Amino acid sequence: MSISDALHRLTSDQGLPSADRLPRWLSPVPRWLENLGLRLVPAIIIINVLGTLFGFWYYGFHPIPQTDPLITWQFASEPVIMWPFVPDSPLATLFIALAFFTWWRGKTNEYLAALAFFGCWKLGLWTPYVLTVFADAFLSVTWTPLYLFLFISHLGMVIEAFVLHRIADFPIRAVGVALIWYGFNDIVDYLIPIVGDPHHTAIPVADTTTVGNSTALHLAAAGAITLTFIATFFALSTRIYKIKARS
Structure with a gap:
């Protein structure tokens, strides 16, 4: 088999879920790239699981290095009861890994797909947004290659989100569950923390820092x-x- 034949097989839609005719603003990923992602879904699942593990480490779950406390950084500063609302990006990559895994095993879970879409869209753009708005502060405390990795990898989550329409129908009940989860997350992150301080992903400036005519907290919340x-x-x-x- 020639290289061109192999590439054609990888990017063709034969044997994959058909693509409904959606407007470009709802389906911006090229069809060939959607097909490639679905063909390579085991690798995509593994990448997202690795991203989830790294994300939990980034928030402060440190089984390695053993010289660190097991719980450190942001996890250490948050009440345990609020931990489910802290690692936003790792949960988004976990949701999409599970959504693709259930599809790969033969049955799509609409709830996981909706949670994955919301999470990968939202965190995939919110993270580059705050990395840009607070770039000077982040670069003063973050290794530049890590800063670039966080920026680019989160944009990749947005691409993943726009592939989910191939395996999911987004019924209202599933969208409702995702909206409740991420809406409540916004409430405890920025508006009513319930326990302790706001639980949004830590940014390297105080919430009350004035930025233009707003504050750091308000800018993060708006996004x-x-x-x-x-x-x-x-x-x-x-x-x-x-x-x-x-129809």
Whole structure:
């Protein structure tokens, strides 16, 4: 088999879920790239699991190095009861790893797919947003290659999110669960922490730091809440267009 034949097989849609006719703004990833991702889904799952493990380490779960406390950094500063709402990006990559895994095993879980879409869209853009808004502060405490890795890898999560329409239909009940989870996350992260201080991902400036006519907390919150609203709109729009395409 020639290289061109192999590439054609990897990027063709033969044997893969058909792609509903969605507008480009709901399906911006080239079809060949969607197909390639679905063909290589075991590797995509592994990459996301590794990203999840790194993410938990980044937030402060440190089984290695053994010279570190097991719980350090942001986890150490948060009440244990609020830990589920702290590692936002690692949970998003875990959701999408599980969503792709269930599809690969023969049955899509719509709830996991919706949670994965919301999470990878939202955190995939929110992280580059705060890395840009607070670039000077981040670069003063973050190794430049790590800064670039965080920026680029999170944008990759957005690409993954826009492949999920191939394996999921985004029923209203699943979108509702995702909205409740990420909406509540926004509440405890920025508005009403319930226990302790706001639980958003730590940024290297104080929440009360003035940035322009706003504060660091308000800027971070504006990005997160806006992206949650847009995720809801995108998911429900995908649902509507899928129904129209099949009617």
